[in-house]
Amino acid sequence: MKIIGHSIVPYEPLFYCHKESDIRSDRQNLFYYQESMIARAIKIGANFSLKTDDIVQVVMANACGAKYIITPKELAKEAAKVAQNYLFDSQICVIIESQAEIKELYELGVDAAIFAKGIKDGNF
Template sequence: MKLIGHELVPYEPLFWRENARQIEAGKQNLFKFDAASIKRAQELGAQFSVEAENLNEVIVANAAGAKFIIMPRELAGKAAKLAQDYLFDAQICAFVESENELAALSETGADVAIFKTAVIGKDKR
């Protein structure tokens, strides 16, 4: 399992974008699944990742070129199976609060655990 945002592991930060106008080339953009934002990232040739809420969004995000697809933990297992069955290029991810959640997340088959400190510009909830 890959870790993003852990203090001992080097990583590239993700930059939270509220809308398509904020997307920048040269940075790893992160936004809620949104067709306009995906189109803008594609036009700029920018790397992007999405927060998906359902498996339909997962399928489209992967096909559109997302690097990371962040799922609610309860759907991460289904998304990981889908990604494995169809050889997705995107990696299935979920947010974690601490190292204590890594073992449980690993049981879902998710590729990446993202600590919230890795995301710049998003409310840390």
């Protein structure tokens, strides 16, 4: 399991993008699943990750080339199963608040745990 945002684990931060103009090609961008934002990232050749709310968004996020697909914990088990069945290139992730949650994520089959510290505000 990959760990992003923990103080003792080296990681590449994700930069949260509020609007299309926040997306940059020199970093890992993160935004909610929105087709216009995805199109912008693809157009400029930017790396991106997506926050998703349902399994259709999870499937589409992988098809579009998202590096990380962040799901709510309640969707994580289903998303991990779909990702395994279809050999996703994307990794299924959940945002966590404490190290104690890692065991639960392992049991759900997710690929990565993201601490809030691993997400930077990309609007600066």
